[in-house]
Amino acid sequence: MxxxxxxxxxxxxxxxxxxxxxxxxxxxxxxxxxxxxVAMTEMPELVAILHSFVGLAAVLVGFNSFIAHDVFSDRIMDNIHLTEIFLGIFIGAVTFTGSIVAYGKLCGKIASKPLMLPNRHKLNLLALLISFILLFIFVKTTATGLQVFLLLMMTIIALAFDWHLVSSIGSADMPVVVSMLNSYSGWAAAAAGFMLSNDLLIVTGVLVGSSGAILSYIMCKAMNRSFISVIAGGFGTDGILVDDEHNLGNYRETTADEVAKLLKNSHSVIIAPGYGMAVAQAQYPIHDITAKLREKGINVCFAIDPVAGRLPGHMNVLLPEAKVPYDIVLELDEINDDFANIDTVLVIGENDTVNPAAQDAPNSPNSPIAPNKPNSGNARPGGLESAKCYCI
Missing domain, CATH: 1.10.287 (Helix Hairpins)
Known part of the structure; x- marks a missing residue:
């Protein structure tokens, strides 16, 4: 930079x-x-608000490019440049409001509950359709006043469009949203590069945009979500299966002393941390517990699912910050097969990813860590049925 x-x-x-x-x-x-x-626990909010700055910059660059641009002698080249301006402003406006809403949800200033407007998907499609019509008119007309009006109309539609998209997503799914906004900011930067004829900015933006999209796809796969649903902003409640007729397991309340005794008598322990641990800043006492258990010869590992926390890689930053040895912090694919042989699993602020329903329900969401039968196919791997699982 x-x-x-x-x-x-x-x-x-x-x-x-x-x-x-x-x-x-x-x-x-x-x-x-x-x-x-800004504390480490507030890093997701900071990342979201920084993405909004990228979007706003793309909008300003787009309007400046329109004001300063000279009409090309070649009409085709002029139409291409106008299209770059229009799309750059659209992507930037979408990134800006989406990031603002994500920031509000993450810091609690906006209700975390998904906004479910009637016919919301039709509203989204209508906004896109109107934007494409405005683009067609914007490129075809030569009246400067009309072009300015069309740009302003499109900007307002784009701002409202992504406000609605991100508002339709619950706070539990914010890791995917932050990753997608990272992708949007990359495409916004690439669009700005086209408007400024800056090859380096184009390449950098494409790298950020594509990597963010790939990461979002990986996270959606881990959550048993549809990637298209993320882009459509509609998986706040869609596709969630609720089964009240079957007992998916029993639970009982326990005490700190009982859990401590259980951990002390275990030979192997897996700790699955989540955003709740980050909010409580419990990574430091968790480090102390881990150190004491390892001193007694107990094998301790951490299972990090792709959507733990409110930011991709959130737990991978918090745990080393608390001096937890990095070699025992394992990704889900590395440790999933070990669950069946573990004595105790300690789930800290990660209850939403321990989902027994994922064992038999292929559409059950939030299932990175789930009790699983061998070779069950659709369910996420895991073996919590064979271990004593304590959720904090």
């Missing part, structure tokens, strides 16, 4: 360098303050 800023200032086309430096100083001071103020 520093190299990019320096190259921009020293570039042959640089103008108003003084204003650029002032903006850099202001932004740098804000960044330093945030770095010192």
């Amino acid at each position: 520093a190299i990019a800023l320096i190259a921009t200032i020293l570039g042959p086309d640089a103008h108003n360098i003084g204003w650029i430096i002032i903006a850099m100083v202001i932004g740098g001071l804000i960044g330093v303050r945030l770095a010192n103020k």
